[in-house]
Amino acid sequence: MFDFKLKNGEVINVREATKNDAKSIIDFYNIVGGETNFLSFGGNEFKRDVEEYQVYLDSTFHENNSIILLGTVNNQIISIASINSSQKERTKHVGTLGIVIKKEYWGLSLGKLMMESLIDWAKRNEVTRKIQLVTNEDNHKAIQLYKNLGFEIEGRMKEDTYIDGRYYNTLSMGLFLN
DSSP states (O other), X not given: OEEEEOTTSOEEEEEEOOGGGHHHHHHHHHHHTTTOSSSSSOTTOOOOOXXXXXXXXXXXXXXXXXXXXXXXXXXXXXXXXXXXXXOSTTTTTEEEEEEEEOGGGTTSSHHHHHHHHHXXXXXXXSSOOXXXXXXXXXXXXXXXXXXXXXXXXXXXXXXXEEETTEEEEEEEEEEEOO
């Protein structure tokens, strides 16, 4: 789809995921799940059947209000950014955003670039009116990025996540598109 350059000068290729990416995506999630406590799963906890995940990716690829973008370097996934939306008439205008970046690429503006790409895509798809996301309340850098991109805190779910013997609150954030 397109390329962009990070702060360190490295060029990232961004393209839409297809069913052929299923195993690579599952493997990527199982690695990055162990790099941070800010995801809903830990290392090796993203348990998916490859064939079922291929069906999911193919279905998402053909929805006009959902997209999964892969950021790659030398054909290796370093980031996944997605908007997933219901196909139900009453809720298809709301997309749920998710973003994951490999730890070695943190702090290079990749998150901002991927999020801006998703927001631009959502503004053009003629269906999405609102983007929502959830994040741990103590994920301060991400929350600041989301606020800088126009997201507002819509709610707080108390003790929603349990990690290493401790409960964490989760924030719900939303962005209305014009």
